[in-house]
Amino acid sequence: MSKKQYLIIFLVSLISASVFSNLAEKKVRSWVEVLYELVTGQPMVYDITQTDEKGIPYIIEAKIGKQRNPMTVCNKALSYHDKFIHGDSSQLNYFLNCADWLTENVIRGDSFSVLKYDYDWAIYHMTAPWRSGLANGVSLQVFVRAHEITRDEKYLTAARQILNSFYVEVRDGGVSYKSEHDGWWFEEFSDEGGYESRVLNGHMFALLGIHEHFVYTKDSASLYLYDQGLLALRNNIAKYDNPDGPSFYDRRGTVNIKYHYIHIDLLSRLLKISNDAILESYYEKWKAYEYPSLTTRLITPPMKPIELAIWLLSFVMTSAIVFVAFYVFHRVNQRKQSAGGA
Numbered sequence: 001m002s003k004k005q006y007l008i009i010f011l012v013s014l015i016s017a018s019v020f021s022n023l024a025e026k027k028v029r030s031w032v033e034v035l036y037e038l039v040t041g042q043p044m045v046y047d048i049t050q051t052d053e054k055g056i057p058y059i060i061e062a063k064i065g066k067q068r069n070p071m072t073v074c075n076k077a078l079s080y081h082d083k084f085i086h087g088d089s090s091q092l093n094y095f096l097n098c099a100d101w102l103t104e105n106v107i108r109g110d111s112f113s114v115l116k117y118d119y120d121w122a123i124y125h126m127t128a129p130w131r132s133g134l135a136n137g138v139s140l141q142v143f144v145r146a147h148e149i150t151r152d153e154k155y156l157t158a159a160r161q162i163l164n165s166f167y168v169e170v171r172d173g174g175v176s177y178k179s180e181h182d183g184w185w186f187e188e189f190s191d192e193g194g195y196e197s198r199v200l201n202g203h204m205f206a207l208l209g210i211h212e213h214f215v216y217t218k219d220s221a222s223l224y225l226y227d228q229g230l231l232a233l234r235n236n237i238a239k240y241d242n243p244d245g246p247s248f249y250d251r252r253g254t255v256n257i258k259y260h261y262i263h264i265d266l267l268s269r270l271l272k273i274s275n276d277a278i279l280e281s282y283y284e285k286w287k288a289y290e291y292p293s294l295t296t297r298l299i300t301p302p303m304k305p306i307e308l309a310i311w312l313l314s315f316v317m318t319s320a321i322v323f324v325a326f327y328v329f330h331r332v333n334q335r336k337q338s339a340g341g342a
Contacts, residue, residue, distance in 0.1 A: 005326065013322045017315035022293040025310060032309045055080065055094030056101050063122070070105065070115035070135040073098050077142045092149070099146040102139050103158040107131065109173055112164035114190075115139060124189040124197045133175035133186035134199070136162050137206025144216040159213060166210065166225045170196075175206075183232030184225070198251040200240050201259055203233060204266040211273055230270075234278045247286050257291055 021028060049072060051057045057076045059069050077098035084091040106113040107129060114131035121130070143159035146152070168174025170190045177185040177196070188202025189195070207229045214222035240248045246260035267283040270276075292300070297307055 005330070009319070009322055009326050013315060013319035016318040016322060017311060018295045020318055021311045021314035022295055024314075025294050028310045028314055029306070032306065032313055035313070036309075049076075051076070054097040056098055064119045067119045068101075068105070070102065070117065071132060071138065073101055074135060074138040074142055077102070078138070078145075081142075081145050096146060096150070099142050099155060102142060103154060106158075106161070107173075108161070109165075109168070111161075112168055112174065113158070113161035114165045114173070114175060115162070121189070124191075125194045126189055126191045127193060130189070130191040130194065131165070131173075131175055132188050132202070133166070133190060133206045134188040134202035136165055136175055137186060137209030140209040140213040140222075144213055148216070156217070159217075160219075163210070163213060163219070163222055163225070166206070166229075167221075178228075179232070182235050183230070184228035185232045185236070186229055196251070198236075199249060200237075200247070201249070201262050201266060203229065204263070204270060207233065208266070208269060208273075230274055230276070233270075234276060237278065237282050241282060241285070246289060246291065247282075260286065260289070260291075 049057050049059055055076070056068075057072050058066055059072055060066050077095055080091040080095035080098065084095055102115065105116060107116045115135045116129040116131060117126065118128050120127050139162055140159050143155040143162070147155040147159075165174045166176050166184070166186060169176055169178055170187055171192055173192075175187050175190045177187060177198070179185075185198055186203045186206040187197070188199040188206075189197050207226060210222050210226045210229065213219065214226060239251060240263070242248050242255065246255055246257050247263050248254060249256045249259045264283060264286050267279055267286070271280055271283060294307060294311060297304070298311055
């Protein structure tokens, strides 16, 4: 083949790779992760969740090793519960094992409890043991559902102790930042010496857990907390609006597209409880945001190595396909010409 033909192959591969990588980004990302592990012997993404014989999960993460994470336990418990109520009775013991683990792995104060994280988390300067308004809030959902099934009062007792932590400020061992006029913010990453991150999804998840506790128990304390938390969300959600991209993850301006879509889902769920005009306006605005294609992100600084790797793998695969197609076409055309000359 001539130099001109090779140039055509290159240009066609370039265009094909851009189109393919945009359409199949998630799939190609998984291939990149597999290749990375085959070459280096280490997983590219360390957020691996496994369970023990009781069905209680733990995580394996590069910087902290193998650890229990209360939020992971909550999520796994809710997954077991969902399968149980849809007819899989084998999930009940796993669900209750997780609920029991949550009742036991707490730091108890005089009138409240917090779920404890027994490892440091450098991103927000958390030092063990620290706590989380997110995990505390979602654990309320686990406890009320465990009580609904078993009628064991230990779950409501645990829920009430956890609920009380939202009345206590972070500086005093709780999980809240309280303002008389601005409402109460429920902090996902809570530690007296840590950064004040005010993670948006953590606050909203906590709100949903507190509201579920109120619906189940009709406890005025949880209703008051919900109202204070909703006030804080209404007064602060504008600070998470990013005019140049997806919504901010926290007050430090962190952007994570996965959490942008989580924010939209959480706002949708909260709007079913409290039909608030301010929340609805941001729900509609954020829902309308269109995430840039991979090609667009590659030419817009800063470039992420994983995204470049996805495009390069796409280019290699499409180049191979295009080259084979051109080669076959070239050979067939040569044979036709030879046959015609004969």
